[in-house]
Amino acid sequence: QVQLVQSGAEVQKPGASVKLSCKASGYKFTSYHMHWVRQAPGQRLEWMGWIHTGSGNTRFSQKFQDRVTITRDTSASTTYMQLSSLRSEDTAVYYCYTAVAATPFDHWGQGTLVTVSS
Amino acid sequence: DIQMTQSPSSLSASVGDRVTMTCRASQSISTYLNWYQQRPGEAPKLLIYAAVHLQSGVPSRFSGTGSGTDFTLTISSLQPEDSATYYCQQSYTNPPLTFGGGTRVE
Numbered sequence: 001q002v003q004l005v006q007s008g009a010e011v012q013k014p015g016a017s018v019k020l021s022c023k024a025s026g027y028k029f030t031s032y033h034m035h036w037v038r039q040a041p042g043q044r045l046e047w048m049g050w051i052h053t054g055s056g057n058t059r060f061s062q063k064f065q066d067r068v069t070i071t072r073d074t075s076a077s078t079t080y081m082q083l084s085s086l087r088s089e090d091t092a093v094y095y096c097y098t099a100v101a102a103t104p105f106d107h108w109g110q111g112t113l114v115t116v117s118s
Numbered sequence: 119d120i121q122m123t124q125s126p127s128s129l130s131a132s133v134g135d136r137v138t139m140t141c142r143a144s145q146s147i148s149t150y151l152n153w154y155q156q157r158p159g160e161a162p163k164l165l166i167y168a169a170v171h172l173q174s175g176v177p178s179r180f181s182g183t184g185s186g187t188d189f190t191l192t193i194s195s196l197q198p199e200d201s202a203t204y205y206c207q208q209s210y211t212n213p214p215l216t217f218g219g220g221t222r223v224e
Binding site (some may be wrong): 029035037045047049050059060061062081095097099101102103104106108109111112 | 129149150152154156161162163164167168171174175189205207212213214215216217218219
């Protein structure tokens, strides 16, 4: 079955960077986009960007495009999301998910809590 | 960017009640609309895809209707395990994908 397993919780200081991972299994990794979404406490889900795991092409939300990098390692079936210049407002749970629009293929990681605090 | 507006933001209902919530897009998105259920501390779970199609394994008391700009999620007979926040998401424009603000069901 499809599984996305994310890395563990992080605590970072303002101004630092964080790099999260998302390891996929149970399907052909290079066939589908991998998205990153975050959810601040009590807030809505917020889409950050995606990577096409086959080509490596990326697209980002305008809100994050100056601070986010998404990469992948096809040999490890793993996607990485790095967010730089962290501030307290970046405290959130970060999810990876893979999906095909308008189809039932839709799978999420368990989420990674990132806390930004001095 | 397409804005997704959900209403109500929260509702309280009793077991067995019929519950309806709506999602409105700022422009037409055809049927590129998903509904997710999110319980506290959990990742979102897909309930309905392409506006009207029930995801495998999801109880048949959940149903979705709509196209264009106006969409509805209905729970025909509310169960205790349905306490959660429900989000709509459009994938008509990508990027960016956008989510609604959620409807909390208590």
